[in-house]
Amino acid sequence: MAPSQRVRSTPVQVPLSSLRRGRIYNFEVRGKPVIVFWARDRLVVASEICPHIGGPLAEARLEEDGCALRCPWHGYKYDTATGAVLDNPNERFIQNRLKTAYSTYRPAAPSFKLNLLPYEIKNGMVCL
Amino acid sequence: MKFAFRLTEDDYDYDVLTAVTAYLDCEHYAWLHARNYSHYEILEDGPTTSRIIQHSKYWFLTFKQHHFREYFPPSEFRMASDKPFPIFTHTRFAARADGGVHRTVDVTMQLPWVLWPLRGLLAAHLRRYDARVYGEDAAAAARRAKYLGKNNWLWAFRPSQFLLHKDAVMAAFSDQIAARGGATAAAD
Numbered sequence: 001m002a003p004s005q006r007v008r009s010t011p012v013q014v015p016l017s018s019l020r021r022g023r024i025y026n027f028e029v030r031g032k033p034v035i036v037f038w039a040r041d042r043l044v045v046a047s048e049i050c051p052h053i054g055g056p057l058a059e060a061r062l063e064e065d066g067c068a069l070r071c072p073w074h075g076y077k078y079d080t081a082t083g084a085v086l087d088n089p090n091e092r093f094i095q096n097r098l099k100t101a102y103s104t105y106r107p108a109a110p111s112f113k114l115n116l117l118p119y120e121i122k123n124g125m126v127c128l
Numbered sequence: 129m130k131f132a133f134r135l136t137e138d139d140y141d142y143d144v145l146t147a148v149t150a151y152l153d154c155e156h157y158a159w160l161h162a163r164n165y166s167h168y169e170i171l172e173d174g175p176t177t178s179r180i181i182q183h184s185k186y187w188f189l190t191f192k193q194h195h196f197r198e199y200f201p202p203s204e205f206r207m208a209s210d211k212p213f214p215i216f217t218h219t220r221f222a223a224r225a226d227g228g229v230h231r232t233v234d235v236t237m238q239l240p241w242v243l244w245p246l247r248g249l250l251a252a253h254l255r256r257y258d259a260r261v262y263g264e265d266a267a268a269a270a271r272r273a274k275y276l277g278k279n280n281w282l283w284a285f286r287p288s289q290f291l292l293h294k295d296a297v298m299a300a301f302s303d304q305i306a307a308r309g310g311a312t313a314a315a316d
Binding site: 056072073088090091100105107109 | 154156160169173174175271272275276283285290294
């Protein structure tokens with residue numbers, strides 16, 4: 001089974017040594033999908049649900065050695081340290097081309113963030 | 129040679145506004161549907177019209193298509209595409225009594241005569257293509273319903289969210305949007 005398909009019920013304890021760099025692991029914690037991955041030397045635990053429109057972050061692309069995560073539904077890129085949106089790649093084809101003045105569209109960096117979650121490491125186990 | 133046929137007629141358990149916002153969410157085409165569309169770019173837009181360049185993959189070929197799209201509020205769309213030959217589609221989303229949506233897509237193709245004998249094959253391929261692409265949209269709607277709530281479309285009306293013809297959509301569905309709290313509820 002691929003790492004992104006592993007789903008476990010609570011409580012979740014994962015051997016730290018089983019988490020390989022460059023891969024996203026998907027677990028169910030208290031009924032919610034959670035992803036775990038390495039960002040350089042830091043472990044990141046976050047909600048698997050993209051804060052933009054709910055995309056599946058278990059299928060996201062890790063960039064910059066895990067320091068950034070790109071959602072597969074719209075390509076939004078998140079900073080995995082702060083959760084902030086780093087890039088909306090679609091803005092390049094939207095804002096450069098628009099001729100219509102939309103009264104309901106105000107280009108700005110979204111304020112929603114990747115939902116980073118706390119975790120503990122005890123005796124070589126990651127406790128989610 | 130003109131070949132007109134009904135591409136599909138199907139039903140989904142989400143509402144019309146969910147279907148309309150997904151259709152006009154241009155940001156997702158080259159990402160969620162990356163298997164079918166390798167590039168998407170707005171060339172021109174108007175209040176209810178747009179001209180798009182989209183690279184569509186059919187079989188092993190990629191066509192750099194120019195699309196002219198027109199939105200007829202509240203939930204009807206016409207599109208003219210230039211490659212590999214002129215293709216016109218007419219998509220309608222109609223509300224069902226049970227709160228779901230009924231989707232109808234009609235297609236007219238101007239086929240070169242050499243392709244006329246293959247029209248059945250082309251129609252079958254387009255049906256599979258549509259089922260795959262729209263299936264991805266339906267699966268996305270189902271996932272949103274699971275985690276964010278059924279008929280979740282407020283995201284589309286966040287001020288920072290671009291949606292093609294957003295003003296026209298918000299005007300056409302103003303009652304529904306207001307009932308959910310309007311722009312305040314949709315805020316970033």
